[in-house]
Amino acid sequence: MSTVAAATAVIAEDEPVLSRNLRRLLEQVWPELRICGVAEDGLQATELALAHTPDVMFLDIKMPGRTGIEVAEAVADEWPETKAEPLFVFVTAYDEFAVPAFERAAIDYVLKPATPERLLQTVERLKRRLNERAASPHVGDMAALMQRVQAIAEPADDAMERIKVIRAGVGNTVRMIPVTDVAFFEATEKYVNVVTPLGEALVRMSLRELMARIDSTDFIQVHRSVMVNTNFILSATREENGLYSLRIRGVDRLVKVSRAFGHLFRPM
The missing domain is CATH 3.40.50.2300 (Response regulator)
Incomplete structure (x- = not known):
């Protein structure tokens, strides 16, 4: 052939x-x-x-x-x-x-x-x-x-316990964060950063494993290292380079959308 x-x-x-x-x-x-x-x-x-x-x-x-x-x-x-x-x-x-x-x-x-x-x-x-x-x-x-x-x-294991509340470390304190309160998850080198309007916290779990166990269908992937709660997305702005940036309710910084997921935010 x-x-x-x-x-x-x-x-x-x-x-x-x-x-x-x-x-x-x-x-x-x-x-x-x-x-x-x-x-x-x-x-x-x-x-x-x-x-x-x-x-x-x-x-x-x-x-x-x-x-x-x-x-x-x-x-x-x-x-x-x-x-x-x-x-x-x-x-x-x-x-x-x-x-x-x-x-x-x-x-x-x-x-x-x-x-x-x-x-x-x-x-x-x-x-x-x-x-x-x-x-x-x-x-x-x-x-x-x-x-x-x-x-x-990391194939999903349906038998694993579903996560409804994130137990995230902030110094010597463990914050109990309902999944519904999370604006987005952001993977770093060794941790996942849990971002909410009230602040940020870290969990020792890969983003893949965490999302496989999250008891919610509200999160979408916008970058290989970022999952965003759709309920917190206020707007998407197309930059000069063609990529989108998301404005998130209650969060000061923008979330970048990679090329692979840009189609999710094009006008209907």
Whole structure:
């Protein structure tokens, strides 16, 4: 199967031997593919992706700087609106992530170390999807793509206790904050910042895990690291760069909306 045009790709793998092996095998099973760059960590992978906007990204799951999942989130968050979304292929191992999670997300995976036979299957799938996209050009839904990627990292557990009140630390005090009083959640490096009109507090939980357990349907994602309570959104202003900023009731600072979620605030 051949694609209508030569495809481009970025490889992200922090192990040089595995990186060279993957590139060598790709040259064998997909000689038309043009490798735009090879990244040794997650931050470099994000930079290469946004600089070259490749058709395909081969992402190692565990990398310094950012994991493959985090790279995919960042890329989806900042991807140009005029360019069709990249096809992600995660390089993983059996004991790291459940294979069905990748299948549910319609994202492919390759087990380490890659073999010619398995990689050929992946390449054929990628070519088929690229051909379908070329035959019917459209710009994909990057917000939906990001949410599929996020679902791989921490699939929701319906058996977990639902959270109605946030227990957040403020110095030596624990504030009890009803979920309905939260204006937005904002992920930082190690914590989630819980922002309300009365102030801010921190919880030691990932944003993904927290949102999977929140007992509310009022929150929407506006950035890979921000979930906003729709009841607190007063207005959305389009800036000169095309991005939106949200004015939140009772909160002095604006909330930035990434490109992936800008469509949520366009006029009806």
